Amino acid sequence: MTRQFLRVWMLGLTLIVLTGCGPTSLDKAMSRLDHRPDWKRHSKLDLPRHPAEKHLQGWVIVLDPGHGGQAHKKGFKRGPTGVREAEMNWRVGKLLERLLTDAGASVTLTRDGDEFVSLKDRAEVANNLARPDGGTGADLFISLHHNASSRESANFSSVWYHGEADWSERSLDVARYVAHHLGTQLRTNVAHTSPLMSDQLMYPGGFGVLRQSNVPALLCESSFFSNYDEEQRLRDADYNLREAYAIYLGLCEYAYGGRPTQSTPKVEQIDGTLRISTVLDDGLDKGWWGHERDRTLSSTINITLDGKRLVTHYDPKTKSVVAEVGADLAEIDGPSPHIIEIHHTNMFKHHNYPQRYSLVPEGGAGGGLAVKALGPVRAPAKE
Numbered sequence: 001m002t003r004q005f006l007r008v009w010m011l012g013l014t015l016i017v018l019t020g021c022g023p024t025s026l027d028k029a030m031s032r033l034d035h036r037p038d039w040k041r042h043s044k045l046d047l048p049r050h051p052a053e054k055h056l057q058g059w060v061i062v063l064d065p066g067h068g069g070q071a072h073k074k075g076f077k078r079g080p081t082g083v084r085e086a087e088m089n090w091r092v093g094k095l096l097e098r099l100l101t102d103a104g105a106s107v108t109l110t111r112d113g114d115e116f117v118s119l120k121d122r123a124e125v126a127n128n129l130a131r132p133d134g135g136t137g138a139d140l141f142i143s144l145h146h147n148a149s150s151r152e153s154a155n156f157s158s159v160w161y162h163g164e165a166d167w168s169e170r171s172l173d174v175a176r177y178v179a180h181h182l183g184t185q186l187r188t189n190v191a192h193t194s195p196l197m198s199d200q201l202m203y204p205g206g207f208g209v210l211r212q213s214n215v216p217a218l219l220c221e222s223s224f225f226s227n228y229d230e231e232q233r234l235r236d237a238d239y240n241l242r243e244a245y246a247i248y249l250g251l252c253e254y255a256y257g258g259r260p261t262q263s264t265p266k267v268e269q270i271d272g273t274l275r276i277s278t279v280l281d282d283g284l285d286k287g288w289w290g291h292e293r294d295r296t297l298s299s300t301i302n303i304t305l306d307g308k309r310l311v312t313h314y315d316p317k318t319k320s321v322v323a324e325v326g327a328d329l330a331e332i333d334g335p336s337p338h339i340i341e342i343h344h345t346n347m348f349k350h351h352n353y354p355q356r357y358s359l360v361p362e363g364g365a366g367g368g369l370a371v372k373a374l375g376p377v378r379a380p381a382k383e
């Protein structure tokens with residue numbers, strides 16, 4: 001017995017000596033920092049399921065692989081050796097669809113293979129989607145593209161939102177995580193410029209798919225197919241998988257930090273006072289330790305009526321917020337319908353959605369008011 005134990009112990013010791021296993025010393029760890037690899041060297045393709053993917057369960061996501069159906073157009077959206085952007089976008093879309101479906105999300109693609117779909121129709125897929133929970137419209141619309149430049153060396157990752165940063169709070173929350181993971185997984189020229197960009201930098205009306213989307217939307221320009229080396233990587237489905245996985249990781253981390261929302265605001269008119277009230281939901285897991293603590297940043301709570309900020313009273317115990325205006329709605333000048341905006345963020349700095357509601361007098365003897373959720377602000381349509 002003792003001899004057998006000794007034999008196993010000796011074998012273990014021999015293995016440690018031969019393979020160098022066992023804990024690394026501080027000196028050895030320090031010396032690794034003397035020989036750090038170049039940023040551009042890609043790590044091994046490793047695809048573990050992120051434990052936070054459970055927070056994506058039940059999400060309704062529309063993926064929009066850009067372009068398609070235009071292979072006959074000579075040189076249209078092709079790299080230096082002729083690789084088509086539409087094909088790489090498609091492969092990333094299919095791989096991401098699989099990753100998100102495996103996580104329990106409900107995923108719809110805007111095109112089926114190499115077909116032409118107009119920008120408006122792509123956005124309409126997200127706007128009009130019949131949700132499994134009976135509602136209408138996706139939680140998130142993600143358009144998948146790759147970039148091109150006359151500067152051959154250009155190769156950075158960017159994620160685009162619509163219009164002003166103020167119009168796209170939820171899109172920016174998601175875009176931040178996605179952009180950082182794209183840069184890290186694809187080893188593009190990170191920190192070359194902002195990874196988050198407004199689509200109005202390209203066109204006054206922004207990108208057609210983002211402008212016409214009524215749900216939180218973003219557009220990835222993950223890397224540059226006009227760069228020869230990158231084009232060669234982008235023709236490889238394993239590299240496309242690396243990109244899809246980066247977007248998946250970004251979505252898992254975003255979902256982990258929760259999606260704040262609130263009850264549809266209640267609007268009452270009592271003795272010449274208009275009273276707006278709602279109950280906030282921080283969007284975070286109700287089962288977490290410490291969930292009874294306030295996880296909303298109270299400085300971010302803000303209610304406006306027709307763009308004018310109202311004084312709000314927040315009760316962290318009940319999560320209710322109340323704002324009052326000392327006038328009847330009929331006495332308040334403003335657009336028709338009147339617009340209520342509600343903003344708040346949770347401790348992960350994730351913004352609420354929806355943020356805008358229309359307020360319309362219902363007419364009749366009761367003098368009721370109808371409140372309806374609206375999509376984000378969008379640039380005016382082009383002529």
Ligand SMILES: [Zn+2]
Pocket residue numbers: 066067077085145146
């Ligand atoms: Zn494109």
